[in-house]
Amino acid sequence: MTARLPVFPLATVLFPGLVLPLHIFEERxxxxxxxxxxxxxGAPREFGVLAIRSGWEVAPGAGRATPGGGEVTLHEVGCTAELRQVTELDDGGFDIVTVGRRRFRVAEVxxxxxxxxTAAVEWLPEPTGPDEAAELLAARVIAVFRQYLGLIRADPQELSEQLPEDPTVLSHLVAATAVLTVADRxxxxxxxxxxxRLRAELRLLNRESALLRQVRAVPVPLSELASPPAPN
Structure with missing residues (x-):
């Protein structure tokens, strides 16, 4: 089944259930x-968020330079953003708060x-009902994700936050929270x-954790830290 959506290109990836605030300044x-x-x-107030593959999301003449020029190209899979809060600004722009809702694949822009x-889109399937494999993997992902958070967060109290038990919700939270590239997300x-998705996240978290431990294990001479940076 296809539907038609307004599309907002962004340099980020939105996941279902995640909050996305945006400052809207372009007239379009x-x-x-x-x-x-x-x-x-009662009508759905949602638009599709698509990550940019190449190009620039700001139109020429919108108050910012367009580096390199050329038409923006977008990834095919995105997530809808449901409008939850709108604040109109004095200059005619908006600050909005949206929440990711459902995944889709673009058929035509x-x-x-x-x-x-705008785009014709096909809704992507979401899991319905329990999945024993996903539940077992979720427990492993939670353990590895907590170790990963311990490496990237300075405050130990931040690790006490509750992580969702639902495997699908957890998979979306980990994907959006871990420090990953747009391509990984x-x-x-x-x-x-x-x-x-959880298996892929386990591989990514183990990779990132190993890199973080390696970086921390490389000693930096105090003399280098005390010296002023060399000019380019």
């Missing part, structure tokens, strides 16, 4: 927010029929099976 996306706010009561991009978003 101000138009998008106004269109969403004007929807009838339309750059002409609206002031902003995009690959995780595109995985339909929760157990497969």
């Amino acid at each position: 996306y101000r138009h998008l927010v106004r269109d969403l706010v004007g929807q009838p009561e 339309d750059r002409e029929s609206a002031p902003y991009l 995009q690959r995780l978003l595109a995985i339909d099976d929760t157990a497969a």
Whole structure:
């Protein structure tokens, strides 16, 4: 089943259930927010977030330079952002708060029929019901993720936060929270099976933890820390 969505290109990957605040300053996306706010009561106020593969999300003339020029190209798998809070600013822009809702794959992008991009999309499947393999993997991911957080966070009290037990929710939280590249996050978003996503996250967390431990194990002479940086 296909649907048509407004599309917002961003240099990030959104996952279901995750909060995404945005500052809207371009006129085309101000138009998008106004269109969403004007929807009838009960109608879905959501747009698709797609990570940028190459190019720049700010249109020429929007107040920022367009490095390199060229048309923006987008990844095919994205997540809808549901509009939860809108604050209109004095300059006509908006500060909005959205929450990731459901994954989709782009069938066709339309750059002409609206002031902003729209796309025909196909909804991607989400797990329904218990999955024993995913539940076993979730316990392992929680343990490894806590070790990973201990390496990247200075305050031990931050490690006491409760992690979700639901394997799918956990997989989305880990993908969005770990310090990963956009390409890594995009690959995780595109995985339909929760157990497969958790397995991929285990590999990534083990890789990142090993790199962090290696960096910390390399001693830095105090004389280097005390010396002023050399000019380029």
